[in-house]
Amino acid sequence: MRFIKLTIPLLLAFLFGLFGFGIQYVPAPWASDTKELIAHWSRIIGGVAALLGTYSLVHLHRARIRRRQEGWGYSIFFFVGLVLMLAAGAYNGGMWFLSRQVEQSVYDKLYDALYVSAGATMFSLLGFYIASAAVRTFRARSFEATLLLVAALIVMVGQVPVGNLISGYFPAVSNWLMGVPNVAAKRAIMLGVSLGALATSVRIIFGLERSYLGGGD
Amino acid sequence: MTLRTQALKRAAMLACVALAFCAPHAASLIAEGSGPALTEGTSGPAAGTPIPAQGESAPAPEAVAIPAPSFLIAEPTPNDNGTHVTVRWPRLPADLEKQAAKAGWSYVVYISVDPSWRWFECGMTRTDGDLVMNPNVSPFYPYRFSDDTDHYFIVSPLNVPGITVHWLAAERQSLDWLQGSQAALQQCESLLADLRKKIAERKAFLDEAARYRPRWARLVNVDDKKTEVVAGYIRSSESTERAMGEAVAAGRDGVLDALARYLMLKALLRAEAENAIQSAGSTDLGDMERRLRNAGEAMPTEGATAERCDDYDRLNYARNMALILKAEKDAPAPDEKIGEEILYRLGDMLRDAHFPYDFAGAPAGDEAKEQPQDAAFEAALKGWHTALARFEREPAPEADKQWTDAQATLDRTESGRQAAIRNRLGARLGAADSSRPERDYVRIEAARLAPVVENCGKRLRDMERDDNRRPYCFRLGLVTPTGQRMKPFSLVATAAARPSAFDVSKLVNFIYALAFTAAVLLMVLYVRRHPDVFVRRIAGFEAVDEAIGRATEMGKPVVFVHGFNSVGDISGIASINILGRLARQVAAYDSDLLVVNNDPLVYSLSQEVVQEAYIEAGRPDAYNPDNVFMLASDQFPYVAAVAGIMSRRKPAANFFMGYFFAESLILAEAGAATGAIQIAGTDSFTQLPFFITTCDYTLMGEELYAASAYLSRNAKLLATLKAQDLGKTVLLAALPAGLVVSNMGLTWMQVVFTAYEKSF
Numbered sequence: 001m002r003f004i005k006l007t008i009p010l011l012l013a014f015l016f017g018l019f020g021f022g023i024q025y026v027p028a029p030w031a032s033d034t035k036e037l038i039a040h041w042s043r044i045i046g047g048v049a050a051l052l053g054t055y056s057l058v059h060l061h062r063a064r065i066r067r068r069q070e071g072w073g074y075s076i077f078f079f080v081g082l083v084l085m086l087a088a089g090a091y092n093g094g095m096w097f098l099s100r101q102v103e104q105s106v107y108d109k110l111y112d113a114l115y116v117s118a119g120a121t122m123f124s125l126l127g128f129y130i131a132s133a134a135v136r137t138f139r140a141r142s143f144e145a146t147l148l149l150v151a152a153l154i155v156m157v158g159q160v161p162v163g164n165l166i167s168g169y170f171p172a173v174s175n176w177l178m179g180v181p182n183v184a185a186k187r188a189i190m191l192g193v194s195l196g197a198l199a200t201s202v203r204i205i206f207g208l209e210r211s212y213l214g215g216g217d
Numbered sequence: 218m219t220l221r222t223q224a225l226k227r228a229a230m231l232a233c234v235a236l237a238f239c240a241p242h243a244a245s246l247i248a249e250g251s252g253p254a255l256t257e258g259t260s261g262p263a264a265g266t267p268i269p270a271q272g273e274s275a276p277a278p279e280a281v282a283i284p285a286p287s288f289l290i291a292e293p294t295p296n297d298n299g300t301h302v303t304v305r306w307p308r309l310p311a312d313l314e315k316q317a318a319k320a321g322w323s324y325v326v327y328i329s330v331d332p333s334w335r336w337f338e339c340g341m342t343r344t345d346g347d348l349v350m351n352p353n354v355s356p357f358y359p360y361r362f363s364d365d366t367d368h369y370f371i372v373s374p375l376n377v378p379g380i381t382v383h384w385l386a387a388e389r390q391s392l393d394w395l396q397g398s399q400a401a402l403q404q405c406e407s408l409l410a411d412l413r414k415k416i417a418e419r420k421a422f423l424d425e426a427a428r429y430r431p432r433w434a435r436l437v438n439v440d441d442k443k444t445e446v447v448a449g450y451i452r453s454s455e456s457t458e459r460a461m462g463e464a465v466a467a468g469r470d471g472v473l474d475a476l477a478r479y480l481m482l483k484a485l486l487r488a489e490a491e492n493a494i495q496s497a498g499s500t501d502l503g504d505m506e507r508r509l510r511n512a513g514e515a516m517p518t519e520g521a522t523a524e525r526c527d528d529y530d531r532l533n534y535a536r537n538m539a540l541i542l543k544a545e546k547d548a549p550a551p552d553e554k555i556g557e558e559i560l561y562r563l564g565d566m567l568r569d570a571h572f573p574y575d576f577a578g579a580p581a582g583d584e585a586k587e588q589p590q591d592a593a594f595e596a597a598l599k600g601w602h603t604a605l606a607r608f609e610r611e612p613a614p615e616a617d618k619q620w621t622d623a624q625a626t627l628d629r630t631e632s633g634r635q636a637a638i639r640n641r642l643g644a645r646l647g648a649a650d651s652s653r654p655e656r657d658y659v660r661i662e663a664a665r666l667a668p669v670v671e672n673c674g675k676r677l678r679d680m681e682r683d684d685n686r687r688p689y690c691f692r693l694g695l696v697t698p699t700g701q702r703m704k705p706f707s708l709v710a711t712a713a714a715r716p717s718a719f720d721v722s723k724l725v726n727f728i729y730a731l732a733f734t735a736a737v738l739l740m741v742l743y744v745r746r747h748p749d750v751f752v753r754r755i756a757g758f759e760a761v762d763e764a765i766g767r768a769t770e771m772g773k774p775v776v777f778v779h780g781f782n783s784v785g786d787i788s789g790i791a792s793i794n795i796l797g798r799l800a801r802q803v804a805a806y807d808s809d810l811l812v813v814n815n816d817p818l819v820y821s822l823s824q825e826v827v828q829e830a831y832i833e834a835g836r837p838d839a840y841n842p843d844n845v846f847m848l849a850s851d852q853f854p855y856v857a858a859v860a861g862i863m864s865r866r867k868p869a870a871n872f873f874m875g876y877f878f879a880e881s882l883i884l885a886e887a888g889a890a891t892g893a894i895q896i897a898g899t900d901s902f903t904q905l906p907f908f909i910t911t912c913d914y915t916l917m918g919e920e921l922y923a924a925s926a927y928l929s930r931n932a933k934l935l936a937t938l939k940a941q942d943l944g945k946t947v948l949l950a951a952l953p954a955g956l957v958v959s960n961m962g963l964t965w966m967q968v969v970f971t972a973y974e975k976s977f
Contacts, residue, residue, distance in 0.1 A: 024723070025719055025720050026717075026718065026720065027296055027298045027299075027716060027717050027720045028298060028716035028717065028718065042785065045818070046783075046818055049820070050817045052817055052821055052847075053814075053816075053817035053820055053847040053850070056820060056846050056847040057846075057848070059846075060843065070865050071861065074861070118853070118854075118857075119851070119854070122853035122856055122857050122883070123853055123879065125883055126879060126883055129882045129883055129886045130882060132886065133882060133886065133907065133910045133911055134910075136911075137910045186902050189917060189918040190902065191948055192918045192919035192941075193900045193902075193918040193919055193922075195733075195919060195944045195945060196900070196923065196941060197787040197900075198730070198944075199733075199737060199922065199937045199938070199940060199941045200791055200922045200937075202733070202734050202737045202738075202937065203926075203934065203937050204790065206738070208741065208934060208937065209794060211794045211798065211826070211929070212790055212794055212822065213825075213829075
């Protein structure tokens with residue numbers, strides 16, 4: 001059992017990890033073909049896993065309705081949406097689901113009119129959240145927070161046309177803040193992230209890290 | 218398009234005619250001399266003849282004596298995937314180089330598939346550095362006389378549009394069409410024979426069945442009710458009958474495909490031939506032969522220009538096309554039309570196969586007549602060729618636009634024509650018996666031509682692959698400041714593109730990766746002997762216990778939110794590692810853990826990891842699979858669902874781990890509104906400010922990857938953090954050192970830290 005649950009996955013991780021590392025340095029077409037093949041496999045596995053995800057969703061909302069949990073009424077909308085979109089997708093403007101997707105079918109209309117609009121509504125909340133986060137962040141309670149507040153004000157004023165009218169220094173200082181200290185910090189984080197990603201890869205390839213398999217070290 | 222029938226004999230004869238005229242064409246170029254005698258081989262010494270300062274018919278450019286190159290080397294481009302060839306030649310002396318650049322001389326490189334064949338201009342550069350982009354020139358890096366870099370450029374066989382639009386290409390393409398149409402015709406015949414055999418087998422089967430089951434043989438005479446009875450009677454043979462029918466249908470499909478291919482290739486060939494003859498300005502074969510002879514005699518002249526060679530090619534091509542058309546016209550007794558004959562025969566056979574009873578004959582004649590779509594297609598094809606020829610002569614914006622318009626028209630008419638062909642085939646085979654129920658006759662699917670197109674695509678890919686494998690020959694020539702091509706240098710270099718086994722340009726990258734891996738493994742060995750590893754305190758991790766303890770005390774759940782990453786992403790794996798550690802602690806504290814997912818694969822893995830963690834903590838009974846669930850795979854539905862869960866369940870602690878996008882702030886704000894302790898970890902530096910603003914603790918960048926090691930306190934994992942620190946130390950030391958070294962004018966450090974640089 002240990003062999004199946006631990007040794008084989010670790011061996012596969014080792015072999016595929018080394019192979020994936022190695023073919024990055026091989027420009028021959030077979031290497032790119034193999035990468036493409038592996039990507040196909042991933043997509044197929046992902047497609048099967050999508051069924052599991054759908055099952056999980058159905059199970060979750062069914063349980064909510066059955067147990068009359070708080071907000072269970074919303075779960076009814078999940079089933080309505082699921083059935084409606086499945087039916088519209090299967091109907092496919094009268095061509096049914098074995099044909100290529102028909103443009104501007106009921107499915108497209110539902111997607112554009114309901115789904116996209118609802119998504120845009122959620123996205124628009126971000127504007128309000130940014131304002132509320134900014135208010136909280138820019139409280140000058142410490143030296144660092146004050147520095148942040150000043151820098152943010154300069155950048156904000158420098159980014160709008162009126163900043164240039166007030167003083168030509170605003171856009172210049174704003175550009176300097178964005179182009180020098182900001183980029184330096186970003187690069188420092190990126191360097192750390194790259195080394196961290198490399199270390200994590202080595203840990204997984206050589207079987208040092210096993211928690212992604214479940215169980216202990 | 219009227220389709221003329223021809224027997225196999227005639228097809229073979231046509232192929233011979235075409236081949237006979239194409240082969241001598243190549244030979245004639247050698248004999249008549251499109252340039253100087255060529256030296257085969259990779260490279261060789263200069264012929265010793267300085268290049269004349271001006272072309273025969275060119276206006277006198279500034280006289281700059283540019284010597285012939287002492288070598289010309291062509292070789293597979295290193296670090297390449299087998300699609301490029303690099304050509305090199307020596308630099309000119311510095312003063313001469315400047316002089317030539319000032320006067321406006323350029324090099325031009327010619328490419329050919331065979332030294333004895335026609336040479337094509339595949340690249341030219343000017344002294345202003347702009348690549349001359351005419352249809353015969355492939356895009357590659359410019360060579361400049363005044364450039365400081367080495368003299369080389371790269372030719373991609375894949376990107377040589379000149380070959381595909383030139384007369385040589387036209388000739389080869391026409392030959393392909395001719396041979397293709399003949400092959401398709403042969404395939405039609407062969408498939409028809411096969412179909413005939415299958416139909417005969419079917420008939421034999423029916424006859425045999427009729428001996429023992431007479432009612433079956435009289436199937437057509439029974440009414441609907443009796444049909445059912447009879448069908449029950451013959452059920453034992455139903456599968457055999459169906460299999461036989463399917464075999465016949467498959468044979469029919471093959472014939473239709475081959476026929477469609479034949480129709481298309483034939484139309485292309487005919488339009489091409491008529492266009493070539495028209496462009497030659499004469500339809501008289503004798504006149505063409507005379508002009509061709511005169512052009513050939515003019516070819517060996519010293520300094521013959523590429524335009525003159527083009528004239529010769531054009532005439533030769535038109536002559537060959539005219540011969541093909543003449544051979545078609547003179548063929549014995551072309552009294553039957555190929556398309557019609559095959560259609561009729563196919564119709565008869567299908568009728569026999571599918572309607573073994575009286576059959577109303579198909580309407581004759583109308584569908585076989587020339588269709589307006591065919592005429593439109595031919596006109597569009599002709600227009601396209603004309604526009605292309607104009608653009609080749611004078612590459613100007615108007616000509617380019619005209620060519621683009623002609624292309625659009627061609628595309629449009631071709632699709633209309635294909636639809637018409639489909640309709641015609643369908644009408645011929647299906648509409649003949651429209652009074653019968655649909656199930657009784659064969660339906661021609663609308664997508665019947667699709668396999669032809671797919672095969673064409675595959676064939677094109679195969680051709681590209683073959684083109685990349687074949688050796689190409691290169692020569693170097695000069696272009697005068699007025700644009701005249703001089704006679705090329707005599708050196709010929711040959712090379713085929715070859716994929717490299719190792720990309721040396723990534724060597725630095727490879728070495729660093731190996732060095733870092735070695736550092737990690739050495740650190741692991743070191744830690745085995747010295748297990749006391751110091752790792753700096755990370756506040757976010759220290760707060761984990763506090764957050765889980767708080768959740769336990771309050772009797773509220775802990776929510777773990779995955780970022781938008783899959784299991785293939787490092788941040789996804791890191792967040793799953795953290796989840797495993799976290800779940801173990803939650804299980805030990807006997808609290809609830811809700812894990813929300815947006816990726817089905819991460820969801821499956823999370824379930825496994827959490828379950829194992831509970832088992833390991835000795836509380837398998839406490840694991841509730843319903844607490845690990847999938848919410849939505851899209852960004853904002855996921856946000857809405859997570860925010861809803863947070864507002865309803867009021868969790869005591871929220872963990873946001875992984876790579877986040879715009880949803881980070883909405884999630885964290887929704888969590889903050891519930892008063893939960895929030896710990897975030899992300900390697901997305903654009904979202905870090907939002908988490909820092911809204912969460913109590915934030916793991917920044919690499920800390921996300923360190924989490925698993927930090928939480929486990931496993932010495933081997935902590936050793937990898939030490940290796941990371943070592944890497945950072947090297948980088949920290951390299952930054953000021955690089956600053957100093959670069960300011961001293963030394964570039965070696967840039968080279969050492971240039972991880973990846975493609976040479977083209």
